[in-house]
Amino acid sequence: MRFAIEENKLTPAPLLLTPQETYPISKLNLLPEIPLDSTFCFNSQLQHYLSGKQLLLDDLPFTLDDIQLHYVKGYLMYRKGIEIVGDKNHCLRCGTKDSRWFAEFPCARCGDICTYCRQCLMMGRVSSCTPLISWRGPVPEGKVPLNLLEWTGTLSPGQSGASSRVVNAVDRLEQLLVWAVCGAGKTEVLFKGIEHALTQGKRVCIATPRTDVVLELTPRLRAVFPHTTVASLYGGSEDRHTYAPLTIATTHQLLRFYQAFDTLIVDEVDAFPYSIDETLQYAVKQAKKPHSALIFLTATPSRKWQRECHLGKREFVTIPARYHRKPLPVPKFVWCGNWAKLLAQKRLPTNLLVWTKKRLAANKQALIFVPRIEAMDKMLHVFQKLHPQIESVHAEDPDRKEKVMRMRNKEIPVLLTTTILERGVTFANIDVAVLGAEDQVFAESALVQIAGRAGRSAQFPSGEVIFFHYGKTESMVRARNQILAMNKEATQRGMLDK
Amino acid sequence: MSLFADSYCLICHGVIDLAISWSSVLLATEDMVVCKSCHERLKPLSGERCRICGRVLSTDYRNRDQCFDCIRWEEDSEWGGLLAQNFCLYEYNEFLKEVIATFKYRGDYLLARAFKSGILRTLKNRKFDLIVPIPLSGERLYERGFNQSEALILEAGLQPTRLISRIHSEKQSKKSRSDRIHIPQVFRISEVEVVLLRDKTVLLIDDIYTTGSTLRHAAKVLHEHGVHQVFSFTIAR
């Protein structure tokens, strides 16, 4: 698409009545700001579609004439998809500036060589002639029902303290990190804060990196906010164009939003590989309103964030104890020698074998974490000699869901897994082992999450956690220290039963 | 570019392990645009193949060196002999299906480069007067931003000739094969002196060979304008 500038307004080339000089949007230096014509009777469907979003023309089921009319009246804006400064490209949708994500092509839409972003391609191609379209008119008004929150549960003292901090942050449009141990019940901590925002007619979003979490949170939030429209957004979901006061989305979907949310809650910030961190930060920054509350939830903040907390540079609140008031199982370190070498001879460390046999004899289920798929495949054969029902899962396993289900039904005595089960999945009464805990895939946060799989239910609040290793690492020590510190804090604050 | 700069796989965006590439006797740089794992998922067509369309021949769907589909085309007085031979690179498996979908529907133009060396390898020692992309309708071209067949030619460093264009819209994928054989011509020759085409050898380029109908329709209009021989090339079969 090309634009001409007429009377200090952009006009898309297909709508020009007389031939004129036209440009791809990225070639325009300044994009004019058009004052809002308050007498204009805008299309409320378009308003619902576009409020707080940044979409492409291809995403909008409205005519170009209609879109242009709203632009001329000041109700929507055209922004550059790609900004080009010198020889540097910047994708204004996903934020990347890394040259490896950009490529050029002879574009039939503008008749020029166009630069496009490959990083966010799957959300529709943004190229240097692509306008991002956002709403700048009034936001849709909705009646706020009374008694928004219908929840009869009770909060633990730790949850309760965190819950009021969340309400405060929502109210004062501040940033807050909720550092809650695995099993603390972090979702309930959000209810009051969300209610507080919704009551004031504000727009709330919970974003999380994993689709599984979106799918799990959606019914829970729909149940406790039964009168509120809840949009559930992930790749391929159907709520894409629903305007909702409460949105639950994968962080990836945030790229379609622009200055939308008064409260943005980011769950499991740490579940990102480090490299994606910048993209996440960009997505968060432009999806929320400039003045808004930003809440982070995690059981395992990064080293950097932990340091900022301890130095008083980051607002945070901890929930150091689990809902069932028993301490977190503390991992034990057990040296197991060069397990990789043994494995090459189709053998396993004796202490791991003994540990597993004990669990099989006592009929106690166990998860064994392994650093890599190849190692796991070899191991499975050895383990299946102990018990034919022992199974393994990994990220690309097509039977992953089914195996997790069979583990829940106690049909699998011991499940070997890669880090794919490090978070999210809980089993009632299990022991946990890591083989090769020294491997670099087992970062501090991964090990804390793994240890957090044990002792989850109130009925079976304890479980053993063993890190079998071939050389202790800093990550292992830090993970254990983090768990010890949380148990200590929980004891001091009287959150644990004797 | 520095020798040690990371290079990334065009398809999965993962880092290409230079150690592996180097050890396999210094592959040409074009070969290093796709990582080992993606490369292995592209399955070259091998074994006994149909002389005309290039499909891998099964025991019961053939007569000598032709598949039943091609035999039916060749027996038809209107369509026989129009397409001399189709060259093709890979099996149209789930992986390639996804790659091609990202390339043409998502519009990831750069993926054309993943096929450069395959195209050049196939066309080596063969001579064509003109390399002609299968065209899109104007509407479809605007929607996608580029013609995937033309992208394949350009990114292989070859010169496309826009010899044919669409008469009707190309929405025909839902029609059955016999419907498609009998639909009227969808292509026409655009802006070329017919005299120029006399006795020429043309190579048509498309992304996928499915029924062979598109390529034969294009071949037909070329033959009608005096072209001597029509070959075709597709990424997938």
Ligand SMILES: [Zn+2]
């Ligand atoms: Zn981008």
Ligand SMILES: [Zn+2]
């Ligand atoms: Zn363009």
Ligand SMILES: [Zn+2]
């Ligand atoms: Zn790859």
Ligand SMILES: [Zn+2]
């Ligand atoms: Zn054939």
